[in-house]
Amino acid sequence: MTESPSSLAVARQRLDRLESFLRQDPSNNALLVDAFQTALACSEWDRAEFHLRHGLALKGSAFDWRLREGDFFLAQRRDEDAVRVLEALCATPSAPRGLIAVVQHNLAFIDFRSGRFAACVDRLAPWLETESVKATSAGTEVSDSITRRGLQMLWLRALHHCGLLDRALTWARTCDAAHRLDAHAAGVASLIALDASEFDLAERWSQASLALRAEPGPPTETLVTQASLALAAQDAARARQYAQAALVLQPSDGRAWSAHGFATLLAGDLPAARESFERSVRAMPGHIGTWHGLGWTQILQGDLAAARETFDKALALDRNFAESHGGLAVVLAMTNQKADALLSADRALGLDKSNLSGRYAQALVNGEVQDAQSVRRLAQRLSRGRAAPLGGDMADLFEHPRPGRAGGSDS
Numbered sequence: 001m002t003e004s005p006s007s008l009a010v011a012r013q014r015l016d017r018l019e020s021f022l023r024q025d026p027s028n029n030a031l032l033v034d035a036f037q038t039a040l041a042c043s044e045w046d047r048a049e050f051h052l053r054h055g056l057a058l059k060g061s062a063f064d065w066r067l068r069e070g071d072f073f074l075a076q077r078r079d080e081d082a083v084r085v086l087e088a089l090c091a092t093p094s095a096p097r098g099l100i101a102v103v104q105h106n107l108a109f110i111d112f113r114s115g116r117f118a119a120c121v122d123r124l125a126p127w128l129e130t131e132s133v134k135a136t137s138a139g140t141e142v143s144d145s146i147t148r149r150g151l152q153m154l155w156l157r158a159l160h161h162c163g164l165l166d167r168a169l170t171w172a173r174t175c176d177a178a179h180r181l182d183a184h185a186a187g188v189a190s191l192i193a194l195d196a197s198e199f200d201l202a203e204r205w206s207q208a209s210l211a212l213r214a215e216p217g218p219p220t221e222t223l224v225t226q227a228s229l230a231l232a233a234q235d236a237a238r239a240r241q242y243a244q245a246a247l248v249l250q251p252s253d254g255r256a257w258s259a260h261g262f263a264t265l266l267a268g269d270l271p272a273a274r275e276s277f278e279r280s281v282r283a284m285p286g287h288i289g290t291w292h293g294l295g296w297t298q299i300l301q302g303d304l305a306a307a308r309e310t311f312d313k314a315l316a317l318d319r320n321f322a323e324s325h326g327g328l329a330v331v332l333a334m335t336n337q338k339a340d341a342l343l344s345a346d347r348a349l350g351l352d353k354s355n356l357s358g359r360y361a362q363a364l365v366n367g368e369v370q371d372a373q374s375v376r377r378l379a380q381r382l383s384r385g386r387a388a389p390l391g392g393d394m395a396d397l398f399e400h401p402r403p404g405r406a407g408g409s410d411s
Helices: 005-024 029-041 045-057 062-075 079-090 097-113 117-128 145-161 165-177 183-195 199-210 220-232 236-249 254-267 270-283 288-300 304-317 322-334 338-351 356-365 372-383
Strands: none
Touching (some): 005 045, 029 045, 029 062, 045 062, 062 079, 062 097, 097 117, 145 165, 165 199, 183 199, 199 220, 220 236, 236 254, 270 288, 288 322, 322 338, 322 356
């Protein structure tokens, strides 16, 4: 997230003070570092570069300042320049292992930011998985807790993006059992556990992350997990609370917008639900479950043409999800396309014999249900189960109720 105008003003005032001190003591490395980092924080690139060049000229701190040169390029998204600097540092003889860990994290971050998630996994695997560096996660080789945290969080996020849920969970469980799992990384792992239908684990890890009181606090994934678990417990207000908190941290996060959409759909706020779902699919157009939520919202609003288009998009992504066929069947039934509706309903029930939408479409065609309130009740019932982020039937969590999750304490 970008800094607020007030925090930028404070940062610039701090930079002015630091530079006034440096005029009295120009070779003070600690002051130079502080001034450089403050200049980066408020995007004062020329001033940051001035302090960087000064730092690079100091004797005895070349490696540290070359690493900061990489930070300088990273902050401006000049990834090619950053890679050039960081790869040169990797070849530095006798470089401190802890600093090389930072270099590897930064290179992996560039891979991740560029969408090269598999490359990110491959780069981090030697640091997180191999026998020779197991101690890295424990902190005996990488003493900086912030570096360990960054490595673990980036590693889990990359595995998640690659769909390597089992690998991620195996690693996180091993670290957790050895008391090596950073609490921030546990928040990332909680969302992976949720996606793998490991609900108790998702609850435990997200609660561990919520317990963090120091800055920067729990990551977005923690809040999305809690929002999704609240949805499964039919607690729309709590789900919305956590989804909104996640959006404060990451205003463009598709998962948070999806959770917010399902929370508002469950609460019956159709305009807010539709807006949230539309923002979510713009951020992550491959998320089938969110297309389902959008389609049901459009059905409830009576916008059947838009709902038809939405379910068609879900089917274009993957034709093996029962809810995509079931939702389309409902739209077809409501537009009196009875033969096509029954065909889509049969496909839905062939994929999942318990699919609620397919059965509802059959009932519509047969005249067993007709009132609008029954459609609303079905949509709300389906939305309660939407926690799985990788697609699937909207009712997948509804089929696995979680006793005792009617609320819980706020954090």
